[in-house]
Structure formats: C-alpha cells, structure tokens
Amino acid sequence: MNGGRFALGLSLLLAASAAAAQTARAEREARTGYWWYQAPPKPVEKAEDPEALVKPAIPPxxxxxxxxxxxxxxxxxxxxxxxxxxxxxxxxxxxxxxxxxxxxxxxxxxxxxxxxxxQHPELNAKSANPMVGDARDQLSAYKNDVRRQYLRGHAQEFALVMFSRSTCGYCRVQWPIVQRFQEEMGWQVTLMDIDRRPELAQRFGVEITPTTMIIRRGSQQRMVIASGVEAYPNLIQMAYQAVRLLAGDIRPEQFMTGAGEEDGFFDALANGPVSATDPRALGGDLVGASVEPRP
Structure with a gap:
C-alpha cells in the first residue's frame, strides 16, 4: 500500500517538473523578439550576379x-x-x-x-615652336649657337670621359664623335679602357661600352650623357643639359627645357613649382637645387 502511494507521488512530482520545464521554455520563447531587444533574423539575400545581363538605361x-x-x-x-x-x-x-x-x-x-x-597664346606651343620651315631653321640655328657658347664657356670646369673596351666595335664609332666635341668645344676629352683598368668600371658604375660621361673637375659630380653610340647633335644637346644641371642653372624638372626656352612655354617651372620637392613649393629659397654628387 505504501509502495503504491510512493509510486503515485513520484509520478505526480515528475509530471509537475515536466510541466514546469515546459512553462519555463514557453516563457523563454515568448521573451524573444523586438520587445526584448533581440533583432529578428535577417532574411537571406541572394547574391547578385555581377555578370548578369542588364539593359543599360540611356538618358535623354x-x-x-x-x-x-x-x-x-x-x-x-x-x-x-x-x-x-x-x-x-x-x-x-x-x-x-x-x-x-x-x-x-x-x-x-x-x-x-x-x-x-x-585668346591665350601663352598656352599655345606655336608661340614658342613655329611650324613654318624658315622660322624653324632660324630657331634651330639660334639654339645651336646658345648651346655652343655655353659649353665653350664651361670648358675649364668640366671634362668628357668615354669608357671603352678593346673588343668594343661600337667604341671605335663613338670615339671620333667625342673627339669632334673636343675640337669644337675646347674640352678635355679622355678615353678610358676598362679592360686595362677594371677598377674604373666599378668606381664609375659603368656596365656597358661605350659610355660617355661628363665629370666636373675638383668635385664628385658626374653624369652619363650617352650609353652606346650617340649622334653628334644629340651629344651636344645632352652635354648642354647635363652641364646646366650640374652647375645648378636648372632643376631636374627642367632637364627637357632646351636652349633659349627658359621662362617660356617649354619650361616646366616657368609659372612656379610643379613638385613637392621644389623648395619654392614650401616657400623656401632655390638653394642647393643642383644634382647631388654621386658617391
């Protein structure tokens, strides 16, 4: 009799516990949603196909x-x-x-x-680079005269060095061109054979021959103006630009500014600085603007 009552009591207890658990679960489920600050699940969005064919909308x-x-x-x-x-x-x-x-x-x-x-001819290249034949001939002659006078005026300050090898056939073509530069500009010109003096190739960073280089006397400044065979007019042009740069007459941004083109249409700095490295961009003076000596 007592055993039956115990079993009955245990059954009622288990039923009550199950009912309580179910009630608690229902309450927890009821607490979910907006009013309990739980964001509802986001709907699953279908990824758009970037390659899907869509007709463009063309406006009027x-x-x-x-x-x-x-x-x-x-x-x-x-x-x-x-x-x-x-x-x-x-x-x-x-x-x-x-x-x-x-x-x-x-x-x-x-x-x-x-x-x-x-209306604004200063923006037009024709004002500084005429297309008519006679005018172009006169302009070319003027530029050549400016370059020659400038190079002759710096003959005592700079020298020209051509690096060669005894097995270099192109060197035999370039050397007479360099000698012509010596005759017309009055510069000292030197031929360096890096087969006989290999330390020169390492010292001056020469990897191919012929290499023609301008050296500023009494300093470490130097600049390559030709790698390989270079025609005489081009050699004069590059020598003129290199000397102006090494002498501090122009900045690197003006390296393509030719003879007689200063402050004109083809001068990159005619209307002010164009680079963040230009001291004038920060209100500074144009000091130390020439090329730094190579180590």
Missing amino acids: MAELATWTPPKIRKLIEQQRDYAATVLTVDAVSDFWRLQDFARRKARAFAGVTQIAML
Missing part, C-alpha cells in the same frame, strides 16, 4: 550632356557589352548613338580649345 541627350566623361565612358562600355551579348539592331544602334555623342562632345571640346588658344 539633354541629360547626357551634363554627365562627366568618366560617367559617359562607363555607360558606353555597359551598352557595348549589352549589345555584343544580345546582338539586336536596336541595342547595337544605341551603342553607336552613344559613340556618336562622345565624338561630337570631343569635337566640341576641340573647337572651344582653338578659341582658348587664340
């Missing part, structure tokens, strides 16, 4: 005229890819309409550019 030409060139180019590329995929007459025609718009846009820009060049 009046609106297209207000777009920037990069935006127009992107639309043209999208229409091109779409047209090449579907291969319909309408799609291909739309592509070429966009191309025609871009062509007319470029033509309009060129037209306005011509007007701007006429």
Whole structure:
C-alpha cells in the first residue's frame, strides 16, 4: 500500500517538473523578439550576379550632356557589352548613338580649345615652336649657337670621359664623335679602357661600352650623357643639359627645357613649382637645387 502511494507521488512530482520545464521554455520563447531587444533574423539575400545581363538605361541627350566623361565612358562600355551579348539592331544602334555623342562632345571640346588658344597664346606651343620651315631653321640655328657658347664657356670646369673596351666595335664609332666635341668645344676629352683598368668600371658604375660621361673637375659630380653610340647633335644637346644641371642653372624638372626656352612655354617651372620637392613649393629659397654628387 505504501509502495503504491510512493509510486503515485513520484509520478505526480515528475509530471509537475515536466510541466514546469515546459512553462519555463514557453516563457523563454515568448521573451524573444523586438520587445526584448533581440533583432529578428535577417532574411537571406541572394547574391547578385555581377555578370548578369542588364539593359543599360540611356538618358535623354539633354541629360547626357551634363554627365562627366568618366560617367559617359562607363555607360558606353555597359551598352557595348549589352549589345555584343544580345546582338539586336536596336541595342547595337544605341551603342553607336552613344559613340556618336562622345565624338561630337570631343569635337566640341576641340573647337572651344582653338578659341582658348587664340585668346591665350601663352598656352599655345606655336608661340614658342613655329611650324613654318624658315622660322624653324632660324630657331634651330639660334639654339645651336646658345648651346655652343655655353659649353665653350664651361670648358675649364668640366671634362668628357668615354669608357671603352678593346673588343668594343661600337667604341671605335663613338670615339671620333667625342673627339669632334673636343675640337669644337675646347674640352678635355679622355678615353678610358676598362679592360686595362677594371677598377674604373666599378668606381664609375659603368656596365656597358661605350659610355660617355661628363665629370666636373675638383668635385664628385658626374653624369652619363650617352650609353652606346650617340649622334653628334644629340651629344651636344645632352652635354648642354647635363652641364646646366650640374652647375645648378636648372632643376631636374627642367632637364627637357632646351636652349633659349627658359621662362617660356617649354619650361616646366616657368609659372612656379610643379613638385613637392621644389623648395619654392614650401616657400623656401632655390638653394642647393643642383644634382647631388654621386658617391
């Protein structure tokens, strides 16, 4: 009898525990959601296929005229890819309409550019580089005279060295050109055979022959002006630019500024500094602007 009562009591206890657990679970589930500050799960988004075929939306030409060139180019590329995929007459025609718009846009820009060049001749290369034959001949003669006078005026300050090898056939071609430079400019010219003196190749960083180098006397400054065979007019031009750079008459940014072109259209620094390394960009003085001596 007592055993039956015990079993019955145990069954009731287990049933009560199960009911309590179920109630607690229901309460926990009821507490989830917005009011208990638990964000609802985000819906699973399907990843968009970047290669999916989408027909570009082409705006009216009046609106297209207000777009920037990069935006127009992107639309043209999208229409091109779409047209090449579907291969319909309408799609291909739309592509070429966009191309025609871009062509007319470029033509309009060129037209306005011509007007701007006429109104502002300082922006036009023709003011410093005439296209007419006689004028070009006179300009070339003037530049040659400027270069020659400058190089002759620095003959005692600089020297020319040509590095060669006894087995170098090109060296035999370059050496008479270098000797002509000596005769016309009055410079000291030296031929160095690095087969006989291999330490010179390491000292001056010479790897190929012929190598023609300008050396500033009494200093460590030097600069290669020709690697291989170089024509005489080019040798004069490079020597002129190198001497001006080593002498501090120009900055590296002006290395392509030719004779007589200072402060003109072809002078990169005519209207002020163009690089962050220029002392004038920071309000400093143009001191120590020449090339640093090589170690």
